[in-house]
Amino acid sequence: DALLQDQSRDGYSRQYGADFKVSREVGQLDGGPIGVAFGAEVRREESQLPFYTGLGDYIGLSLTKYEGKHTIYAAYTEGLFPVTKRIELSAALRYDHYSDAGGQATPKVGAKFKVLDTLALRGTYAEGFRAPSAAENGPTSIAAFGGATVNDPARCAQAGPALAASNCNGVAPTFVQTGNP
Numbered sequence: 777d778a779l780l781q782d783q784s785r786d787g788y789s790r791q792y793g794a795d796f797k798v799s800r801e802v803g804q805l806d807g808g809p810i811g812v813a814f815g816a817e818v819r820r821e822e823s824q825l826p827f828y829t830g831l832g833d834y835i836g837l838s839l840t841k842y843e844g845k846h847t848i849y850a851a852y853t854e855g856l857f858p859v860t861k862r863i864e865l866s867a868a869l870r871y872d873h874y875s876d877a878g879g880q881a882t883p884k885v886g887a888k889f890k891v892l893d894t895l896a897l898r899g900t901y902a903e904g905f906r907a908p909s910a911a912e913n914g915p916t917s918i919a920a921f922g923g924a925t926v927n928d929p930a931r932c933a934q935a936g937p938a939l940a941a942s943n944c945n946g947v948a949p950t951f952v953q954t955g956n957p
Contacts, residue, residue, distance in 0.1 A: 787825035794818055807858030819848040823910055842917035842955070844910025847875040864888040872905060876913050880905040908956070917955035 795817035801809040822845035852870035859865055866886040873879035884902035891897060911917045925946045 785826050787823070789823040790821070792820045805858050805860075807860045807862075807864060809858070811856040813854045814852070816851045817849075819850075821846055821848070821910060825911075840918070842911035842914055844876075844914035844917065844955070846877070846907075846910055846913070848907075849873045862890040872907070874907040876910070877907040880907075912955060914955040918953070 795815060797813065797815040799811065799813035802812050803810040824843040825840060826843075827841045850870065850872045852868065854868040855866065857865040857867075864887070866884075866888075868884040869881060870884075871879060871881045882903045882905050884900065886898065886900040886902075889897045907913075927945045928947050929944070
């Protein structure tokens with residue numbers, strides 16, 4: 777409280793969204809019914825966090841400021857295929873499109889083999905996709921950190937034994953990171 781007693785900032789983060797899903801059985805294999813699912817969604821995300829206002833003694837402060845917004849559209853489909861009572865295959869495909877970062881399709885395929893009634897082996901291949909957040913992608917975003925610590929032996933050698941422990945080990949370097957549009 778002593779460092780930030782006269783500081784304040786008001787920010788916000790909002791998400792709006794809607795999704796639609798449908799699934800059903802579309803046929804029969806030896807192992808059981810074939811299941812399929814389809815879905816779509818739309819989301820709007822926006823956030824803003826300004827710098828602190830007022831005066832203050834910023835010692836070791838992590839300083840952040842960001843604002844951004846984007847709209848996300850997604851569609852997916854999935855199928856489950858029980859080939860036999862012991863073999864089951866699955867497949868899925870999802871496509872996400874971010875208004876500020878583009879789109880990406882991500883597939884998934886899987887198989888399950890029931891060796892015994894009480895033992896099953898599963899295998900899956902899947903890809904993932906993570907678009908940058910509005911703060912990571914915004915040209916007005918900035919972050920300064922000083923939390924990670926490092927030991928600096930070159931600096932310690934020059935400082936001498938009296939200052940080495942306090943000035944060279946556990947140093948918290950500060951760096952600035954900005955959004956990348």
